[in-house]
Amino acid sequence: MNNPKESPSLHTPCSDPRSAGTVALRWQGARLELLDQRLLPAQEHWITLETAAGVAQSIHDMVVRGAPAIGISAAYGVALAARKAEGDDWQAEVKMAIRELAASRPTAVNLFWALQRMERVLEGCVALDEARQRLEGEAVAIHEEDLAANLAMADHALEAMGLSSGNSSPVSVLTHCNTGALATGGYGTALGVIRRLHEKQLLKQVYADETRPWLQGSRLTAWELVRDGIPVTLNADGAAAAILATGEVRWIIVGADRITANGDVANKIGTYSLAVLARHHKVGFMVVAPSSTVDMALKSGAEIPIEERDGKEVREIRGIALAPEGVPVFNPVFDVTPANLIDLIVTEKGVVQNPGTSGMHGLFG
Numbered sequence: 581m582n583n584p585k586e587s588p589s590l591h592t593p594c595s596d597p598r599s600a601g602t603v604a605l606r607w608q609g610a611r612l613e614l615l616d617q618r619l620l621p622a623q624e625h626w627i628t629l630e631t632a633a634g635v636a637q638s639i640h641d642m643v644v645r646g647a648p649a650i651g652i653s654a655a656y657g658v659a660l661a662a663r664k665a666e667g668d669d670w671q672a673e674v675k676m677a678i679r680e681l682a683a684s685r686p687t688a689v690n691l692f693w694a695l696q697r698m699e700r701v702l703e704g705c706v707a708l709d710e711a712r713q714r715l716e717g718e719a720v721a722i723h724e725e726d727l728a729a730n731l732a733m734a735d736h737a738l739e740a741m742g743l744s745s746g747n748s749s750p751v752s753v754l755t756h757c758n759t760g761a762l763a764t765g766g767y768g769t770a771l772g773v774i775r776r777l778h779e780k781q782l783l784k785q786v787y788a789d790e791t792r793p794w795l796q797g798s799r800l801t802a803w804e805l806v807r808d809g810i811p812v813t814l815n816a817d818g819a820a821a822a823i824l825a826t827g828e829v830r831w832i833i834v835g836a837d838r839i840t841a842n843g844d845v846a847n848k849i850g851t852y853s854l855a856v857l858a859r860h861h862k863v864g865f866m867v868v869a870p871s872s873t874v875d876m877a878l879k880s881g882a883e884i885p886i887e888e889r890d891g892k893e894v895r896e897i898r899g900i901a902l903a904p905e906g907v908p909v910f911n912p913v914f915d916v917t918p919a920n921l922i923d924l925i926v927t928e929k930g931v932v933q934n935p936g937t938s939g940m941h942g943l944f945g
């Protein structure tokens with residue numbers, strides 16, 4: 581990956597060949613380019629943002645989504661705010677932009693982790709020029725660290741699965757939502773593990789839940805995996821139980837939006853039911869997430885703010901009615917899986933086995 585000091589204005593994917601390919605965002609110095617994920621897979625349309633307000637709106641509207649990608653985009657939004665700030669109140673202007681970005685979505689702690697990191701840099705800056713330089717460098721660092729974390733987590737996961745020796749039989753897995761390059765700084769979290777399994781000829785098949793109502797699975801995960809030539813079978817969310825009943829799937833591998841101190845995990849709606857199914861069918865349940873997703877300030881998942889989005893997302897698809905107009909809808913877009921239903925939590929800092937016993941304290945103090 582380019583050294584930000586040498587080419588701070590053009591962020592290109594990591595030089596590691598394993599990270600080439602799909603990206604969700606591109607930093608171009610004075611602007612951030614986002615692949616509009618609302619239009620995939622039909623259209624690959626990039627939008628250009630030059631203000632923090634534009635980035636905040638893009639996060640809220642899910643132009644860009646996925647816990648790590650949200651944090652990275654928000655960090656670049658702060659860098660854009662510094663570029664636009666002027667006059668004696670420049671620091672206050674940037675702090676206002678941070679507040680606006682923080683209000684874009686409530687559940688993924690990566691957003692607040694990234695903004696707190698940017699605010700710490702801001703508070704250490706005396707002059708505007710210095711702030712512009714240092715905030716851009718910090719945003720690029722957050723981006724690069726996330727990509728490196730994904731590559732590391734893939735290694736940790738295969739080792740924890742007992743598959744890194746290379747003499748194992750290929751496995752079938754099931755995944756939910758999208759946790760790939762489109763949700764991160766590149767390569768992916770759960771999908772990064774799946775990419776690594778494929779790279780090492782250890783993957784027989786991926787079942788991808790379509791993931792109603794926003795369809796991250798059918799529109800994004802299937803798109804990423806087909807582009808990479810990875811054997812994916814798309815399934816309705818309701819088919820997951822029947823797939824597990826066949827006995828073919830060895831692991832369910834998912835991402836996370838927030839992991840609390842006791843190991844509870846907030847993730848895309850439908851994750852909790854998969855964890856119950858996994859336990860019933862004696863299938864491994866693995867959560868893959870960078871440490872920027874861990875929130876040790878929260879004791880348990882009961883404290884995680886769960887985003888509810890417009891009922892329209894359930895009643896319609898692309899403006900086509902799927903339900904009676906105005907019918908009441910319950911649309912929480914995340915749920916909480918209790919730690920005692922999780923077998924492994926994989927982070928770049930290491931693996932937590934059976935988080936239901938000691939939570940995250942072994943790795944995160």
Ligand SMILES: CSC[C@H]1O[C@H](OP(=O)(O)O)[C@H](O)[C@@H]1O
Nearest residue numbers: 645646647759763835836847848
């Ligand atoms: C590695 S992405 C983590 C997480 O983010 C997704 O949510 P959304 O698409 O609403 O931003 C989903 O919960 C993924 O598992």
